[in-house]
Amino acid sequence: MVDIATRVWNHRWKIDPIVRSLVDTDFYKLLMCQSVFRNKPDTQVTFSLINRSKSIRLAELIDEGELREQLDHIRSLSLTRGESTWLRGNMFYGKRQMFTPEFMEWFEALRLPPYHLEKRDGQYELTFEGKWPEVMLWEIPALAVLMELRGRAVLDHMGRFELQVLYARALTKLWEKIEHLRTIDGLRLADFGTRRRHSYLWQDKAVQALIEGLGNKFVGTSNCHIAMKRDIEAIGTNAHELPMVYAALADSDAELAQAPYQVMADWHEEHDGNLRIILPDTYGTPGFLERAPDWLAGWTGIRVDSGDPATGAETAIRWWHDRGEDPRDKLVIFSDGLDVDKIAELQAQFAGRVRVSFGWGTLLTNDFRGLTDGDALAPFSMVCKAVSANGRPTVKLSDNPEKAMGPEDQIARYKRVFGVGDQKRMEVVV
Amino acid sequence: MVDIATRVWNHRWKIDPIVRSLVDTDFYKLLMCQSVFRNKPDTQVTFSLINRSKSIRLAELIDEGELREQLDHIRSLSLTRGESTWLRGNMFYGKRQMFTPEFMEWFEALRLPPYHLEKRDGQYELTFEGKWPEVMLWEIPALAVLMELRGRAVLDHMGRFELQVLYARALTKLWEKIEHLRTIDGLRLADFGTRRRHSYLWQDKAVQALIEGLGNKFVGTSNCHIAMKRDIEAIGTNAHELPMVYAALADSDAELAQAPYQVMADWHEEHDGNLRIILPDTYGTPGFLERAPDWLAGWTGIRVDSGDPATGAETAIRWWHDRGEDPRDKLVIFSDGLDVDKIAELQAQFAGRVRVSFGWGTLLTNDFRGLTDGDALAPFSMVCKAVSANGRPTVKLSDNPEKAMGPEDQIARYKRVFGVGDQKRMEVVV
Known part of the structure; x- marks a missing residue:
């Protein structure tokens, strides 16, 4: 019918x-x-x-x-x-x-x-x-x-079967990633792939695949609509826009230096538990942590979103040690340009030393690399x-100068105020 | 809704x-x-x-x-x-x-x-x-x-996504075969995969893939329902059961020796053109052709369904030569256990020497080899x-003793009557 x-x-x-x-x-x-x-x-x-x-x-x-x-x-x-x-x-x-x-x-x-x-x-x-x-x-x-x-x-421009085969290949690729991930003991992973997804339907399919394939190693999605539709946890905390705008509003260098902590103070008042996650890299992670007030070391964890992720996590672990906190009680969320091999590597390196979690983004919801002529569907950095x-x-400024943004004179000023020296350049794929 | x-x-x-x-x-x-x-x-x-x-x-x-x-x-x-x-x-x-x-x-x-x-x-x-x-x-x-x-x-026993991925992989495999086949100049290929197909829906999907992927290199399907549904040619001629039953009904060795030609005579009366296709291997191709009446050399072509296919085609070509027919006007249909590499090889070997066509069967409609644990969905020979x-x-008797059937004493009798000597054993995959 x-x-x-x-x-x-x-x-x-x-x-x-x-x-x-x-x-x-x-x-x-x-x-x-x-x-x-x-x-x-x-x-x-x-x-x-x-x-x-x-x-x-x-x-x-x-x-x-x-x-x-x-x-x-x-x-x-x-x-x-x-x-x-x-x-x-x-x-x-x-x-x-x-x-x-x-x-x-x-x-x-x-x-x-x-x-x-x-x-x-x-x-x-x-x-x-x-x-x-x-x-x-x-x-x-x-x-x-x-x-x-x-x-x-x-x-x-694709034929009907070409389309079917494209999605068949993409699904197979996704599933093979999940089959790899399910072998990782103690994995905790969330979907962070809304912004650069291939499409809504594809993100929704990826989430369904994670539900079936990862079981309770999959902890939720950043996408509210999909969390609602699939009746799973909505995941997320805060992003660079808060310190960036707070900093721009500062009327002096002294205020500027305090702006990132003012963001955290406002957030501290509003949220506790898993929502108290530090995003330290906006103006350089080492300086941010070094100058942070002690109460920030009491927060639940840290999100590593630029620079070499292992270096970022080691920096955080040292910082917690220095501030008298036990890193094993702390959460490190990796969320920058992840794919399965990097996830496996970071989990192996940090499991047991801190609580580890992953926010898997574009290479979860848009890994169409290698599936079309000229790679016309490969995700890009936007x-x-x-x-x-x-x-x-x-x-x-970020922990990776490739991700820095702003007028040159202001970048120079911020580098001076936040004491940011040489940084390692890393290619931004997505 | x-x-x-x-x-x-x-x-x-x-x-x-x-x-x-x-x-x-x-x-x-x-x-x-x-x-x-x-x-x-x-x-x-x-x-x-x-x-x-x-x-x-x-x-x-x-x-x-x-x-x-x-x-x-x-x-x-x-x-x-x-x-x-x-x-x-x-x-x-x-x-x-x-x-x-x-x-x-x-x-x-x-x-x-x-x-x-x-x-x-x-x-x-x-x-x-x-x-x-x-x-x-x-x-x-x-x-x-x-x-x-x-x-x-x-x-x-498979999960919902496992199923999706299984079919995604099977579709990708099928499409990669078709992408290979479409590069073969002058290819003419039909679906002969009804009997050992994975399922009706899968055969129908394979036919749709051939329509889109091969264009007019795809000449039709043996399946009447799918031919009707997809509005394409229904393809086929005759099979071993005709000579097998005619032979069993023979009352003497002399009648037995004539039985396969009686089948062809009845068919000759009923059909012409592309339906006049000799299936010579029921009791050994060489003897069948050697003793065949001259009018049979006037038929359109031959179907090679057991034994080494190149050998079968060469035998037919020599036979047409001997009977004064031009093999370039004749059709050779290969239909035994084909897959893409064998198709490409046979096309390269015989294109230009005869008209070549392929009846692609089980490895078109049921190539689920390697897609499940323990290869539980691989097709088999039934x-x-x-x-x-x-x-x-x-x-x-066939041109491959692995495909022979019947009581031993009768096999011996048939071998004597049809003058079948040593045959090469070939593994039957599907």
């Missing part, structure tokens, strides 16, 4: 929307949004798309009209009743009412603010300006739309970052 | 039938059936399942109740109006009304006769007795049911053959 009603319904879509929900975003975005909504609601911020992979000429691959349609569709979204119920009623990290009634009321009324789109030199200039808690929610859907539209441009706050440029 | 009606409908099936149509069978079965219906309608024949792969203990793998359910379901089938219309109205090999009104009326009224099933030594003894035109139609569905039930017994006719045992 052909289901005519479904067919008619499906054909009524004018476009095939890439992002269909405001909670199809990373959980930490909502946590940070609530924090910003409470602490810095009126800060004017600009987010901007940054394609680090210059050889991928997005404006030549993606039709501007289609991109606008997708972005316009996102602006038409608002929180559904079911999504609101899930956010209000769910237990996150063992805590109920993670989101306050004030925040939820604001979120329920929210529509995303306008975007600004231009083509330049084969790339899209895509920016979002407005109040921080509003524009910050553009980051994840904007990235997901661009990555998926670029994928669709390639898929459009971010969407806060580039200014109240008219001042933001700066990120 | 959930389609509740479809769901309810699907759940109403008491079993999941493996064979759902009387035309889910090989086209040559119907051609031969019409010939038998005309020439030997009352011959009493017994068909029997023969599992050449003794290590596969089918009676331990397949539940007897399930097997009976499937076979009983096949007995409930009759030709549908649409199937009858297709057989009556379609053009086969450029000819309309391939099937006579008398045959179609008989076929429309047909239900398959009873089966006899017993377990012995871990194997099933499955036999079909009755009038030749009726019991002969059991061969293909019986084999398909056994192969698919054995597969289901393995699949039942046939369903006429073992007696009017109370006399049948004999097959």
Whole structure:
């Protein structure tokens, strides 16, 4: 029996929307949004798309009209009743009412603010300006739309069986990774792959594969919509945008030096347990830890998101030792450019010395490398970052100078203020 | 939207039938059936399942109740109006009304006769007795049911993603074969894989892959139901059961020696063009050709179905030369245990010297080798053959003694009558 009603319904879509929900975003975005909504609601911020992979000429691959349609569709979204119920009623990290009634009321009324789109030199200039808690929610859907539209441009030219075989190969590749991971004792791994995923459906499939293949070694997903749909844990804490904007708002070098700790202080007040995770690399991990107040050493763990991950973890372990904490009680979350071999290596190196966890991103949800001619579906390095706050440029130094951003004079100033010396350059794949 | 009606409908099936149509069978079965219906309608024949792969203990793998359910379901089938219309109205090999009104009326009224099933030594003894035109139609569905039930017994223990990955791997494997085949100039290839297919759906998928991947290098399928569904050519001519039964009916050695040519004479009267394909190996190819009447050299081509295929083709080419025919006008159809490398090799060796065509069977529709633990889904060598006719045992010698069958004294007699000497043993994989 052909289901005519479904067919008619499906054909009524004018476009095939890439992002269909405001909670199809990373959980930490909502946590940070609530924090910003409470602490810095009126800060004017600009987010901007940054394609680090210059050889991928997005404006030549993606039709501007289609991109606008997708972005316009996102602006038409608002929180559904079911999504609101899930956010209000769910237990996150063992805590109920993670989101306050004030925040939820604001979120329920929210529509995303306008975007600004231009083509330049084969790339899209895509920016979002407005109040921080509003524009910050553009980051994840904007990235997901661009990555998926670029994928669709390639898929459009493939035959029906070619498509089946493409996904068959991608699924096999994914499963072989999972078969490797399941052999790792004590593994704890979460999906962090929303922003640069191949597509929503593919991320959802990857999560289902992790559920079946890893059992309780899989601890959850950063994607709220998929966490809701698959009834699993939503995972995440905080990101670089907090210290970057706090730092940009500083009126003096002294305030600047304190800004990253002010972020942590605000967060400390709002959250405990697994949400107290330090992200130390925004202006260099060694200096950040060295100058950190003692109460920060009491936090649950640290997220290693740039530089050599083993070096980052060893730095953290030494720091906890120095501050009289037992590293074996501490959590280290690796989340930078991971794939199975690196995960196995880090687990072997650190299991037993600290509690280890992995946030597996793009190479979980978008490892289409080697599956098409000219590798046209390989993921690439694209971010969407806060580039200014109240008219001042933001700066990120990172533990890998390839990931640094900001005007040169400001980078120099930040390096001086945070005492950052030579850093090791590492290629950024995704 | 959930389609509740479809769901309810699907759940109403008491079993999941493996064979759902009387035309889910090989086209040559119907051609031969019409010939038998005309020439030997009352011959009493017994068909029997023969599992050449003794290590596969089918009676331990397949539940007897399930097997009976499937076979009983096949007995409930009759030709549908649409199937009858297709057989009556379609053009086969450029000819309309391939099937006579008398045959179609008989076929429309047909239900398959009873089966006899017993377990012995871990194997099933499955036999079909009755009038030749009726019991002969059991061969293909019986084999398909056994192969698919054995597969289901393995699949039942697999997780949802394991299943997805299994089919992803099988599809990738199939597509890589097709990508290899599409590079072969002048290739002409048909699907001959009904009897030992993984499943109906998988055979149908393989055919769709061939349509997309090979274009007009793919010339059709032996499966009538799939030919009808996909609107492509149904392919096939005749098989060993004709000479085997004709030979068993012979009342003297002299008649026996003539029996294979009598088959060809009856066929010659009924068919022309691409249907005049010699199958010479039943009692040894060299002797058959040597003693063949001259009119047989005028036939369109030859099918090489046992022994070393290159040797068989060279023998045929020499024979055509000797009989004053130009081999370049003749068709050689290779159909024994083919896979891509062998196809490429034979095409390279014979293209230009004869017209070459391939009937690709089990390693097209059931190459699940290497995809499961213990290779539990690998295809194996199982046939369903006429073992007696009017109370006399049948004999097959073949060009490969591994494929010979019949009582020993009769094999000796046939070897003497047909002048078959030493033969080369070749492993039978599928």
